[in-house]
Amino acid sequence: MSKLFRTKECLTLAQLSKAWGPELAGDDEDPATCREILLHVLKEDIINGHLDVSGPPRHGHRLGLRLITDEWSPGFIEGRQLIDPIRNDYPWVLARVALTKEAVLDFAQRHQLSPPSWWADADEPTEISRDTKGNVVKPNIEPSASLRFGKQPRVAEYLSEHFPAGVPDPGLYSRQALKSDLLKWDPSLKPLDEATLKKAIEKHNAGVIKQKT
Secondary structure, three states, X not given: OHHHHXXXXXXXXXXXXXXXXHXXXXXXXXXXXXXXXXXXXXXXXXXXXXXXXXXXXXXOEEOOEXXXXXXXXXXXXXXXXXXXXXXXXXXXXXXXXXXXXXXXXXXXXXXXXXOOOOOOOOOOOOOOOOOOOOOOOOOOOOHHHHOOOOHHHHHHHHHHHHOOOOOOXXXXXXXXXXHHHHHHHOHHHOOOOHHXXXXXXXXXXXXXXXXXX
């Protein structure tokens, strides 16, 4: 399928994640999990405005995002305009929000990832803007690291951040409440099963006890 994208100037989030996710997964990671994490990091970059400054030049601006209109033509859009749709997980986001080739190559370079195979041999290098100032919305985890993590290590990261002294016993902080908080901090963890949460808690608490001794 990726060969069909060679001449495309932009791809929707659904197209990009479905084709690029398995490439990033390699042999030792689950492609579906990698696709899910890739989408999470792409969305973080979008709402934080990082892709607004990485597209092809147009009228003095660089906009790496496109919104597929009802007429199926690409229109310009800024990341800040997608904060609510992304936070509320609107289904149309995956099918109608697109990234330009330049923005994708910029994203790959910033996160130290292998670029998509169909664009890896791009004739011209991507010009990357470092002017990515602005209000960061909520980068819960380090993006480049998150692409290497499954759910359990990512849950452990949140536990380490919010419970440095260890996760309280269920009687003091119910696991249902903890699960609810984790999904608020990172909606891409959904669905989060009890076994994954339990293992992450046990590993985190064991590390805390080891440090104390």
